[in-house]
Amino acid sequence: MPLTVNILTMAGQIFTGTADEVTATAQEDGQFGILPGHAPLISLLDIGPLHIKRQSHEDLIFVGGGFLEVLNDTITVLADDAEHAENIDEAKAEDARRRAQIDKENATEDIDIAIFQAEIERSAGRIRVAEMYRVRSRRRTSSDE
Amino acid sequence: MATAREIKRRIRSVRNVSQITRALQMVASTKMRRAQERVQQSRPYADELRVLLARLAKVSAEADDPRDDEPDADKRLLQARPVKHVGIALVTPDRGLSGSLTPNTIRYTLGLMNDLQKEYGIAREDFRFIAVGKRGRDFVLRTHLQLLAEFTSLGDVPSSGDIRGIARAVSDAFIDQSVDEWVLVYPKYINPAIQRPSHLKLLPVTAPEGVADEKQTDYFYEPSPAAIFSALLPRYLETLILQPALETVASFYSAQYVAMKNATDNAKDLIDTLTLTYNKARQAAITNQILEVVAGSGDNE
Numbered sequence: 001m002p003l004t005v006n007i008l009t010m011a012g013q014i015f016t017g018t019a020d021e022v023t024a025t026a027q028e029d030g031q032f033g034i035l036p037g038h039a040p041l042i043s044l045l046d047i048g049p050l051h052i053k054r055q056s057h058e059d060l061i062f063v064g065g066g067f068l069e070v071l072n073d074t075i076t077v078l079a080d081d082a083e084h085a086e087n088i089d090e091a092k093a094e095d096a097r098r099r100a101q102i103d104k105e106n107a108t109e110d111i112d113i114a115i116f117q118a119e120i121e122r123s124a125g126r127i128r129v130a131e132m133y134r135v136r137s138r139r140r141t142s143s144d145e
Numbered sequence: 146m147a148t149a150r151e152i153k154r155r156i157r158s159v160r161n162v163s164q165i166t167r168a169l170q171m172v173a174s175t176k177m178r179r180a181q182e183r184v185q186q187s188r189p190y191a192d193e194l195r196v197l198l199a200r201l202a203k204v205s206a207e208a209d210d211p212r213d214d215e216p217d218a219d220k221r222l223l224q225a226r227p228v229k230h231v232g233i234a235l236v237t238p239d240r241g242l243s244g245s246l247t248p249n250t251i252r253y254t255l256g257l258m259n260d261l262q263k264e265y266g267i268a269r270e271d272f273r274f275i276a277v278g279k280r281g282r283d284f285v286l287r288t289h290l291q292l293l294a295e296f297t298s299l300g301d302v303p304s305s306g307d308i309r310g311i312a313r314a315v316s317d318a319f320i321d322q323s324v325d326e327w328v329l330v331y332p333k334y335i336n337p338a339i340q341r342p343s344h345l346k347l348l349p350v351t352a353p354e355g356v357a358d359e360k361q362t363d364y365f366y367e368p369s370p371a372a373i374f375s376a377l378l379p380r381y382l383e384t385l386i387l388q389p390a391l392e393t394v395a396s397f398y399s400a401q402y403v404a405m406k407n408a409t410d411n412a413k414d415l416i417d418t419l420t421l422t423y424n425k426a427r428q429a430a431i432t433n434q435i436l437e438v439v440a441g442s443g444d445n446e
Contacts, residue, residue: 011187012186012190013189027367043366043367067194069364111313
């Protein structure tokens with residue numbers, strides 16, 4: 001039986017569908033995979049990519065931290081922020097990163113610095129996932145030829 | 146009787162007003178639909194988060210070490226204590242032209258304050274307010290209640306940064322004990338015709354009901370229940386604030402739509418009545434003129 005995957009954010013549902021394997025980025029252990037029949041799990045997610053494999057197809061999604069729950073072959077991701085890799089606007093993400101960098105340098109309160117630092121890491125992660133997607137689709141087109 | 150020209154001027158001014166109210170009505174109807182969508186889109190996330198929190202609250206309550214006499218900040222958000230000061234986060238629209246939406250919300254707040262005063266035996270001075278939206282802030286200032294903080298001009302889509310700021314102000318006041326219980330008052334969105342002022346409890350966090358009696362599943366926790374719990378709590382508080390904030394936007398545009406539709410309809414009725422009066426006045430003037438002409442021609446014979 002395949003996995004059922006739901007990715008939710010406060011702004012709505014980002015992904016819903018089935019998968020044979022899901023790879024996510026955990027906060028302490030890095031990348032980990034989930035196959036059908038996985039034990040019930042609640043995990044903290046770090047900023048990073050989430051791969052959803054279904055037969056030969058693979059969806060790549062950027063997740064900006066959040067929670068992942070596995071129960072009875074259903075994976076629910078509650079993301080602080082999430083976006084399909086193909087939809088990421090790299091220029092906009094780069095812009096956001098630069099702006100947060102400047103804000104961070106001007107910030108005086110610890111809490112503000114922490115917020116801008118998180119923003120920098122989120123934007124950087126977004127750009128990384130977009131690059132990952134670009135590299136992958138280029139490889140695919142060159143292997144098709 | 147007013148002259149035909151005066152009536153004509155009034156008709157023109159009423160027509161101008163009705164054009165404005167009709168434009169506002171159409172804008173409100175589009176924005177209402179979009180706000181409604183946003184409320185619905187954020188619901189699955191909020192519901193799932195609630196379920197997750199309830200499960201974790203149970204686990205972390207069991208894992209609670211009674212010898213731990215220096216509880217960390219997250220644990221403190223869960224602890225109920227005798228209530229001496231009540232905080233009210235009052236969520237209202239920034240703007241008016243929305244019929245009785247704001248007055249109803251404020252009347253509801255006053256009623257709630259009365260109930261809480263009786264329940265906890267506290268006075269009017271023991272309330273602390275955080276105003277989200279200008280209308281509520283104006284009310285708090287006008288009635289000389291204590292305002293801790295105000296968050297205005299959040300726009301139609303409150304940003305996560307704004308919401309985080311409100312959540313921080315709320316939990317800070319709870320942790321430094323200046324407020325012992327937080328409630329949030331907002332105009333709940335039922336449907337385009339009905340908005341009902343309601344309140345919900347923000348702090349101390351109480352595990353949502355409904356999950357309590359479900360069969361316990363043995364989860365693996367990565368890295369640990371405590372770490373997940375302390376990441377989850379602020380998110381939970383933020384959704385408790387975001388959801389009402391989104392509903393307030395939807396309520397505002399629905400109320401504005403209805404108010405503007407009524408105003409447009411009234412203007413149309415008024416124009417009809419005035420047109421009738423105008424025609425009568427015109428007819429009377431013509432009749433008068435004819436009479437004068439007839440009378441004048443009679444003299445010449």
